[in-house]
């Protein structure tokens with residue numbers, strides 16, 4: 001079997017999902033005798049960074065020969081990936097279920113005529129006959145579904161944070177990747193880009209501090225930010241908080257917002273409505289802080305503090321800082 | 327513009343999920359079905375776009391059984407001009423996308439809107455697959471869609487990892503819709519009356535098979551009982567997060 005891995009970059013830096021993708025592929029298929037793990041870079045990074053993916057088990061990195069992949073465009077990226085898949089004779093493509101992955105995987109499933117297992121949350125179990133069983137969450141985290149995936153050509157996309165990258169191997173060779181001269185004129189034309197500056201992206205974050213209506217108003221958000229700062233966490237919020245413009249829309253988590261599964265989710269002044277839980281309940285550890293001992297969030301929380309957020313937050317922040325300093 | 331809006335029907339957001347005895351399907355007892363919330367936004371946006379540019383039709387389409395007709399009628403009551411139902415029982419996004427593509431290829435739509443994802447299976451794949459089948463450009467996870475000032479072009483903002491970007495896309499195109507695009511419309515009495523006489527066409531399927539075979543469903547593992555701390559025990563909580571949960 002030959003595996004191709006799609007690795008993402010942003011502004012010339014490897015993204016966290018790039019390491020996860022390599023590790024996901026290597027940890028799953030190296031035990032089954034697969035030796036060739038070729039990475040296709042979605043845009044250019046430094047030669048040294050690319051070779052460094054070998055430290056996670058990649059055996060070859062294909063680096064775009066020009067800048068035509070540097071900004072993400074589904075049309076162009078999927079055409080270049082299809083070409084690389086065909087030239088390499090790969091039968092498996094692994095990628096993260098990020099914004100880019102969500103655009104590319106379905107397009108390639110059609111153009112490469114492959115079976116797509118999307119948003120898988122664990123490495124698959126590979127069966128004797130080469131088929132896999134994979135698991136994903138359904139009904140907004142309220143259920144799990146297990147599928148059998150077979151076929152000559154397969155694509156697997158995994159949810160971010162599904163596994164921790166493991167160091168195994170040494171820097172690997174880097175070779176140029178044909179970008180097909182931009183894969184023809186694109187029918188979309190970029191006008192402007194707004195990047196969220198200096199914040200940990202919510203979908204990548206290992207820790208998330210989230211505030212709800214119990215915080216009373218935007219003037220109290222420095223308490224959420226202070227705690228996030230103390231434990232290198234991203235910030236999130238409930239739907240009413242973004243609807244009232246206390247926080248920007250991109251922080252809204254839940255059924256109609258972003259779905260996340262960080263290692264640690266701290267819910268402050270959030271009641272724990274079913275639509276909110278839909279986006280966060282597969283977090284590994286959940287802490288709820290709420291004045292109401294009957295708040296539904298305590299039913300899913302691992303740790304709870306019944307108390308006023310305005311009082312508890314500074315104390316928790318201080319306790320974390322103390323413990324980090326000791 | 328002639329706009330096609332793809333609608334899926336999903337269990338109401340407050341539904342407590344339970345599975346059938348063989349764990350192969352959802353236990354539908356007492357489950358209320360609604361238009362997938364993102365698709366409702368797509369429909370409203372389609373109506374707004376045609377109101378702004380003065381003309382065109384809005385068609386809603388669903389791949390599924392007759393049990394979805396109330397949802398299609400609701401879409402007609404909200405303001406869609408006509409509805410189409412492809413008579414199939416799809417098992418995955420591939421089947422839905424392939425059936426939709428086969429239908430669209432025989433028509434002349436300028437724009438196809440889907441939701442960002444359906445909140446039952448949460449894949450978010452139909453729009454992407456459809457764009458490849460049709461060989462149309464894809465703008466995924468759009469937060470605003472506006473006429474761009476020249477015919478056949480739309481200005482769209484889309485979410486990306488760590489930010490947002492604005493693009494111009496030439497039609498025909500597939501755009502998947504994210505909240506923030508607009509607020510859903512509620513049907514009024516006149517709309518409900520009018521919906522009764524609007525056309526709802528049933529189309530035979532191509533019979534395309536699914537990619538995946540479902541083995542079983544399960545409920546997520548139960549969580550342990552919550553361990554409580556007083557407000558003045560934050561050092562103990564931090565200790566537990568470090569030593570027990572190992573997340574700090």
Ligand SMILES: Cc1cc2nc3c(=O)[nH]c(=O)nc-3n(C[C@H](O)[C@H](O)[C@H](O)COP(=O)(O)OP(=O)(O)OC[C@H]3O[C@@H](n4cnc5c(N)ncnc54)[C@H](O)[C@@H]3O)c2cc1C
Pocket residue numbers: 211212213214215237238239240241252253254255256257268269270271272273274275276279289290291292295307308309310339363
């Ligand atoms: C179709 C649909 C989709 C939805 N999607 C989402 C979604 O994606 N995400 C989402 O979040 N919601 C969603 N909702 C809304 C959801 O049902 C709840 O209304 C919402 O999550 C409540 O937000 P909240 O907990 O911040 O506010 P509230 O329900 O008002 O709860 C505030 C909580 O703060 C506590 N509190 C008050 N004062 C303090 C204090 N001083 N210190 C500590 N705690 C305090 C209260 O006890 C209470 O538990 C959706 C609803 C619908 C109908």
Ligand SMILES: Nc1ncnc2c1ncn2[C@@H]1O[C@H](COP(=O)(O)O)[C@@H](O)[C@H]1O
Pocket residue numbers: 331332333334335362364365387388389390416419422439440441442443444445447448449450451452453
């Ligand atoms: N059975 C269906 N019929 C029509 N459109 C659908 C159907 N299922 C999904 N869609 C559309 O595809 C989008 C994404 O669905 P999914 O890939 O299932 O998450 C939905 O928001 C709908 O717009």
